[in-house]
Amino acid sequence: MTLKFSIIGAGNLGTRLIHALLNCPAGSSGGGSSGVRYELKYLYKKSKYGYYSSSVINDIEPLVQESDIIFISTQESKIKAAAQEAAATNPAGKIFFHTSNCLTSDELLSLKLKGAYTASFSPLQTFPGIEPGKDIELNPFKGIYFLAEGDKEALQTTMEIANDLESKVLIVDKDKKIHYHTAAVCSSNFLIAILKLAERQLHKAGEPAQPAPGIEIMFPLIRQTLENVAYRGVVESLTGPFKRKEMGIIQKHLEHLEADEAVLYKALTEFLAKD
Ligand SMILES: NC(=O)c1ccc[n+]([C@@H]2O[C@H](COP(=O)([O-])OP(=O)(O)OC[C@H]3O[C@@H](n4cnc5c(N)ncnc54)[C@H](OP(=O)(O)O)[C@@H]3O)[C@@H](O)[C@H]2O)c1
Structure with a gap:
């Protein structure tokens, strides 16, 4: 199976997530335990460090329509607006994650109301700025925990992705996530x-x-x-x-x-x- 994914907010975390998904054992060859092959579709509007810039697109509609999964990895304060922008297209049946450890899936309510599956899916790890000229680590998610809460359908996908990234998922209560x-x-x-x-x-x-x-x-x-x-x-x-x-x-x-x-x-x- 091929999972087509896109990123809104290709910064410190988003860039590494793309890199890891494309390079993990599943990667683009489908050789991982889940048998999933990850295919990058689009980066929305910008690539902070210039990586994968040939996939940058300025139109949100094709990004949503042509992707199975959309990660919103913008700064926390910009997640809700990005979700609302995507919700103005037809996101029904698509899976949306945001990657903030602080905020809950409520930030994606506009998408959920339009029939998308939503969850927060955030790595308990620190990702500083990417140094120019240095290679990005192939899989900085190996061995770490992700926090996740949200729709059952979206949570199932977090398990598969985490498994392919050789990481673990901790399903948490929405109202306990802040701790x-x-x-x-x-x-x-x-x-x-x-x-x-x-x-x-x-x-x-x-x-x-x-x-x-x-x-x-x-x-x-x-x-x-x-x-x-x-x-x-x-x-x-x-x-x-x-x-x-x-x-x-x-x-x-x-x-x-x-x-x-x-x-x-x-x-x-x-x-x-x-x-
Ligand atoms: N870095 C970490 O250690 C870490 C760890 C765990 C979780 N997280 C979570 O991951 C998220 C991203 O963190 P980060 O450190 O990767 O931030 P970052 O490096 O600032 O990257 C965010 C990127 O999103 C872009 N952006 C903002 N709004 C956008 C929009 N509407 N469309 C397209 N691009 C947009 C930003 O561009 P502008 O600068 O122009 O706004 C920036 O390039 C945050 O929610 C954070 O809580 C980060």
């Missing part, structure tokens, strides 16, 4: 915030003539912490002065922090004390 997204932000964005705080402390240890080493000296510590979490769980992995109740050391740290850093440090320390 997964908050957890994802904590696990990625806030981890960056903590590492930014750590990097600032390293800078303070340097001299103009002898700059301090970079954050990479912390990589073994970060990796071991993650391994401990995987093996023992989050709470049981805590070590350090707070665990040993060495409050004098915590006070010493606070004395060497800038005001904004101390606010964050105190908040995190207090949070560690909670159950």
Whole structure:
């Protein structure tokens, strides 16, 4: 079977999704376990990085009519408008996904009301900007989880796609989805915030003539912490002065922090004390 797909919003995620679907074991040869062959039809209006630009189309009508599946991977604030634009054609029987971890399939209501099958289908992974001149990874979805909620027909397709991408699908309740997204932000964005705080402390240890080493000296510590979490769980992995109740050391740290850093440090320390 051939699944013809199109993308509205070929940016960081959309570009990688195209690349992975065309290059996964199923790919364009149909050699995957589902026996599906993925065929790219169109990219709507633009390709952020120029990939697959020969498939760019400015007309939404043929994009919808000639595709089985349409991914809307625009910024969150633009999903509803893109869905409404597609809904103004005849989308009945087509499958539409949006890829936001934060928003639900309600963003696609205009399409559902016109007889399309809709779901949110979003990867629990981070996809930064694509560096010019560098190859895109063949399958950055391998081993990850996708969150999905929506129509039964659309959810069935998420399973097949995830299987072909060697990833997993977690079907979630629409009203619980926000908790997964908050957890994802904590696990990625806030981890960056903590590492930014750590990097600032390293800078303070340097001299103009002898700059301090970079954050990479912390990589073994970060990796071991993650391994401990995987093996023992989050709470049981805590070590350090707070665990040993060495409050004098915590006070010493606070004395060497800038005001904004101390606010964050105190908040995190207090949070560690909670159950
Ligand atoms: N990147 C990640 O790590 C990640 C991870 C999980 C989920 N997601 C989700 O994936 C979605 C896309 O994220 P992203 O990081 O890939 O964003 P992005 O790089 O900004 O890509 C979005 C692209 O969509 C284009 N676009 C916006 N409205 C459009 C329309 N009506 N028709 C055609 N193209 C349109 C944008 O162009 P303009 O800039 O001109 O508007 C931009 O090129 C978001 O909903 C996000 O929550 C992202």
